[in-house]
Amino acid sequence: MMKFGRKYILPAILICCYSADLLSQTPQQNLTKYWEYRTRLFEKFIVDKDWWFSPRGGINIPAGIYNPGNYGTRPKTVSWGDSELHISHYLGSMATEYQLLKLQNVDVTNVKTKLHRGLMAVERLDWLPEEYYGCGFYDLVCDDFQYTNKNGFFFRDDMDQFSFEYYGNNDLVAWEGLVLKSDYDNMDNDDGNQMSQDMFWHLLVGYSLITHFLEENDSELYPGYDCAQLNLRYRAIFQVYLMHRYMQSVTNEDDWDFQPIGVEYPGKWPYYGILNGDLKVYRIKNPCTGETVPRGGGVADLEPFAKYFRDASYVVTQGEFGPLQYASYAYLPDPVVLTFPERNHFFNNVGRLITSAISNNYYASDLDELFNKSSSQQSYEVLKQLKLL
Numbered sequence: 001m002m003k004f005g006r007k008y009i010l011p012a013i014l015i016c017c018y019s020a021d022l023l024s025q026t027p028q029q030n031l032t033k034y035w036e037y038r039t040r041l042f043e044k045f046i047v048d049k050d051w052w053f054s055p056r057g058g059i060n061i062p063a064g065i066y067n068p069g070n071y072g073t074r075p076k077t078v079s080w081g082d083s084e085l086h087i088s089h090y091l092g093s094m095a096t097e098y099q100l101l102k103l104q105n106v107d108v109t110n111v112k113t114k115l116h117r118g119l120m121a122v123e124r125l126d127w128l129p130e131e132y133y134g135c136g137f138y139d140l141v142c143d144d145f146q147y148t149n150k151n152g153f154f155f156r157d158d159m160d161q162f163s164f165e166y167y168g169n170n171d172l173v174a175w176e177g178l179v180l181k182s183d184y185d186n187m188d189n190d191d192g193n194q195m196s197q198d199m200f201w202h203l204l205v206g207y208s209l210i211t212h213f214l215e216e217n218d219s220e221l222y223p224g225y226d227c228a229q230l231n232l233r234y235r236a237i238f239q240v241y242l243m244h245r246y247m248q249s250v251t252n253e254d255d256w257d258f259q260p261i262g263v264e265y266p267g268k269w270p271y272y273g274i275l276n277g278d279l280k281v282y283r284i285k286n287p288c289t290g291e292t293v294p295r296g297g298g299v300a301d302l303e304p305f306a307k308y309f310r311d312a313s314y315v316v317t318q319g320e321f322g323p324l325q326y327a328s329y330a331y332l333p334d335p336v337v338l339t340f341p342e343r344n345h346f347f348n349n350v351g352r353l354i355t356s357a358i359s360n361n362y363y364a365s366d367l368d369e370l371f372n373k374s375s376s377q378q379s380y381e382v383l384k385q386l387k388l389l
Contacts, residue, residue, distance in 0.1 A: 044174045046090070047167050051120045055166055058159030058182070060121035062086040068178060078164070078175055080182035083157040084122075084199035091118045091206030099213040112220065112232065115210065119235050122203070125154040126242070129194070132187075135288035152239075152246030153287050156183045156193045195284055196296025197305060200243055201312070201351045208316045208358045210236040234320075241321045244313040247302060249283035282306050305351055311359035 046062045064086050065079035098111045130136025159182040168175035183193040214233035284297030292298050310324050
């Protein structure tokens with residue numbers, strides 16, 4: 001058997017090495033591939049327009065699926081779903097492209113325009129909900145960073161049927177005759193177009209690259225937008241601050257909705273007066289109805305990520321708004337018991353990995369070790385000391 005192995009091991013190694021050489025990509029090949037993919041992005045997946053373009057629904061938000069044929073489960077479809085994932089990848093790609101072009105002394109005007117438009121898309125999604133739900137209006141009025149409707153609560157997308165058909169007939173002929181699927185267009189049947197905790201952590205990826213690569217002293221502003229006179233880097237910092245702050249919810253006796261979202265407590269709220277009558281938790285509420293959003297916004301969804309969000313947001317905002325410290329569930333009195341999602345659920349692990357990578361605070365060889373090093377574990381220890389677990 002050993003003789004057989006020696007006879008064939010060298011040819012096998014040579015074949016593997018030869019195959020690896022055939023499959024490897026040179027830097028020039030990778031560069032060519034990047035620009036080809038980039039061209040396809042702007043030809044088939046995104047309407048790249050200034051914010052005042054009309055109709056503005058869905059502009060500068062990449063589609064997640066472009067399927068012009070009869071393939072798979074969504075034939076002849078262009079789809080926007082959980083769009084912050086794709087916006088984040090788009091912004092991150094443009095930020096790294098900016099850095100690479102700058103290092104080669106290549107003009108960066110075009111990519112900065114695309115970053116501006118991508119940031120504007122998220123800002124637009126922040127302005128829209130209040131108008132949609134009837135407790136505000138779409139406006140760009142602002143004074144000292146206080147924007148009308150701009151509070152950090154956002155829609156996932158705003159691609160509507162009228163805008164989609166207009167683009168297919170005028171701007172992106174690749175969409176002509178295809179079917180639209182979007183969270184916004186489906187809101188009459190499912191109110192799942194609202195902000196959620198995973199949309200926030202996905203956005204942190206793209207925004208972290210913008211605040212890392214864009215210059216602090218960049219003085220270029222964009223006419224028609226600059227009511228607060230913010231450059232690209234600081235717009236990213238400010239938006240993350242707004243989103244993070246919005247998730248920091250204050251709950252009191254008149255605003256107690258823990259029971260449906262994972263917290264069990266005996267009888268009526270008996271602890272009024274704790275923390276000056278308020279219990280500070282992470283939660284996402286609709287700004288008009290005050291109700292917890294239907295997906296990924298409950299206390300049980302967000303509280304296990306309290307320190308992950310705080311540390312990652314601090315890095316992305318680069319300390320401009322302080323440590324973003326916020327009271328968490330460790331302060332709950334006996335006998336309140338919190339029940340959280342399974343810690344090893346893939347969905348939650350993605351969020352932990354993303355935020356840990358951004359904050360660079362947790363070094364671990366596997367997810368269990370990462371969890372044990374997180375503040376969630378520390379809070380569990382506090383809860384045990386308080387005999388709440």
